[in-house]
Amino acid sequence: MTSMQLFAVAGLPSIQPGDDVASLIVARLAAAGEALHPGDILVIAQKIISKAEGRLVRLADVQPSALALELSATVGKDPRVIQVVLDDSNEVLRVRRGLLVVEQRSGWVCANAGVDRSNVQADDAGEHLALLPADADASADALRARLAALTGVTPAVIINDSHGRAWRIGTVGTAIGCAGLPPIWNQRGLHDLFGYELVSSEECIADELAAAASLLMGQSDEARPVVVIRGYVPPSLPPAPARAIQRPASHDAFR
Amino acid sequence: MTSMQLFAVAGLPSIQPGDDVASLIVARLAAAGEALHPGDILVIAQKIISKAEGRLVRLADVQPSALALELSATVGKDPRVIQVVLDDSNEVLRVRRGLLVVEQRSGWVCANAGVDRSNVQADDAGEHLALLPADADASADALRARLAALTGVTPAVIINDSHGRAWRIGTVGTAIGCAGLPPIWNQRGLHDLFGYELVSSEECIADELAAAASLLMGQSDEARPVVVIRGYVPPSLPPAPARAIQRPASHDAFR
Numbered sequence: 001m002t003s004m005q006l007f008a009v010a011g012l013p014s015i016q017p018g019d020d021v022a023s024l025i026v027a028r029l030a031a032a033g034e035a036l037h038p039g040d041i042l043v044i045a046q047k048i049i050s051k052a053e054g055r056l057v058r059l060a061d062v063q064p065s066a067l068a069l070e071l072s073a074t075v076g077k078d079p080r081v082i083q084v085v086l087d088d089s090n091e092v093l094r095v096r097r098g099l100l101v102v103e104q105r106s107g108w109v110c111a112n113a114g115v116d117r118s119n120v121q122a123d124d125a126g127e128h129l130a131l132l133p134a135d136a137d138a139s140a141d142a143l144r145a146r147l148a149a150l151t152g153v154t155p156a157v158i159i160n161d162s163h164g165r166a167w168r169i170g171t172v173g174t175a176i177g178c179a180g181l182p183p184i185w186n187q188r189g190l191h192d193l194f195g196y197e198l199v200s201s202e203e204c205i206a207d208e209l210a211a212a213a214s215l216l217m218g219q220s221d222e223a224r225p226v227v228v229i230r231g232y233v234p235p236s237l238p239p240a241p242a243r244a245i246q247r248p249a250s251h252d253a254f255r
Numbered sequence: 256m257t258s259m260q261l262f263a264v265a266g267l268p269s270i271q272p273g274d275d276v277a278s279l280i281v282a283r284l285a286a287a288g289e290a291l292h293p294g295d296i297l298v299i300a301q302k303i304i305s306k307a308e309g310r311l312v313r314l315a316d317v318q319p320s321a322l323a324l325e326l327s328a329t330v331g332k333d334p335r336v337i338q339v340v341l342d343d344s345n346e347v348l349r350v351r352r353g354l355l356v357v358e359q360r361s362g363w364v365c366a367n368a369g370v371d372r373s374n375v376q377a378d379d380a381g382e383h384l385a386l387l388p389a390d391a392d393a394s395a396d397a398l399r400a401r402l403a404a405l406t407g408v409t410p411a412v413i414i415n416d417s418h419g420r421a422w423r424i425g426t427v428g429t430a431i432g433c434a435g436l437p438p439i440w441n442q443r444g445l446h447d448l449f450g451y452e453l454v455s456s457e458e459c460i461a462d463e464l465a466a467a468a469s470l471l472m473g474q475s476d477e478a479r480p481v482v483v484i485r486g487y488v489p490p491s492l493p494p495a496p497a498r499a500i501q502r503p504a505s506h507d508a509f510r
Contacts, residue, residue, distance in 0.1 A: 167507060170460075
């Protein structure tokens with residue numbers, strides 16, 4: 001029977017800059033009587049990677065530019081937050097009341113460049129914002145190597161974030177970093193049950209895995225930022241970074 | 256431990272117009288020594304619902320209009336296929352080489368109005384295209400009621416389809432019909448670990464469930480069009496149709 005299982009790694013502490021996330025995951029798995037199995041896929045919430053990597057900006061240190069002040073009036077958000085978004089963006093795509101969609105520096109089209117203040121601890125140094133990892137594919141690679149070194153098992157790793165979409169209400173878990181997995185299953189040339197060449201021939205399995213894991217993560221008090229997916233057999237294709245999912249702007253009809 | 260399981264229902268026959276899909280699913284579950292459990296979520300590929308409901312158009316019967324011929328030259332597709340897409344659409348959003356994005360009659364923004372010839376049997380009557388169900392929410396409701404009548408267990412039902420997205424390469428499983436489940440988890444007002452009100456406050460769990468199931472479905476010879484999701488606990492919100500996921504055009508910055 002074709003099947004798969006997902007479980008959240010329970011009891012991770014609040015992540016701080018410099019933390020060895022791989023070690024913490026391995027320790028929590030062991031505490032639950034679990035361990036990584038060959039073929040496991042680890043999905044990790046962007047937020048804890050960003051915090052571990054110190055991708056934090058202290059809001060009090062931000063000086064908004066004239067552009068940030070102008071956008072702030074339209075969007076209805078703190079101009080300092082807008083400045084942080086602009087600093088981590090290549091291009092602004094849409095500005096509306098309550099909406100600022102950009103191409104983030106790594107190439108992801110998303111609201112607010114993925115900048116978020118939820119789940120980032122306010123300490124004596126004042127309120128902080130978390131940016132996306134500088135290179136989430138590299139983060140996934142590093143985490144994968146560290147998990148392999150610690151356990152002898154080399155899982156695939158996906159870093160996910162909750163992204164809004166065109167046309168549809170609500171966010172879905174989406175892959176922004178990927179290691180050890182082909183993010184896209186290119187089925188061009190495959191034929192369906194009756195021999196027709198498949199029309200929808202590219203399936204983004206990394207995004208589907210990211211979405212599946214997101215169901216167990218929660219976004220509130222009970223946040224569970226690490227999920228293990230077991231039993232899913234990826235197609236036999238070479239691994240690639242999540243960056244391969246980005247549609248070039250020149251090919252995108254909805255920029 | 257927070258966890259969930261997914262398994263595909265094996266051995267379903269090729270679906271024909273008029274088939275009782277619920278009965279076939281129940282029979283195949285029984286043959287595998289399985290049964291529906293309370294809380295199960297059944298995800299069913301749109302294609303078999305469309306076939307069971309006879310949402311088929313014989314290509315040879317289609318007379319393309321002047322508009323279909325004109326679009327055909329741009330898109331590079333059979334003008335009769337374009338005509339079938341237009342007949343099931345409210346509005347054409349984008350026309351490019353290889354791309355025709357519309358608002359389908361039920362309100363879904365998608366390529367080719369979800370019209371597809373893959374996995375639809377070519378018989379003596381000639382090649383057919385499958386349209387989306389006329390009302391996939393109603394289809395999900397009916398299937399749910401029929402499953403309840405047959406088994407005494409009332410699962411949630413999602414009808415999914417593979418949709419392309421703006422900005423990202425590859426399709427992902429997406430909900431177009433929903434019964435017995437809140438498709439959107441509105442978390443507005445909830446607070447995160449440190450008391451901030453959550454920014455990304457609406458999560459489309461129906462789409463995440465649809466994507467998760469899609470991983471087991473495959474798109475080729477081994478198609479597995481029915482997947483059971485077990486162990487996922489939806490938020491305590493009133494059920495709603497998948498139509499609730501549609502962002503009104505007036506609120507959409509990417510039309």
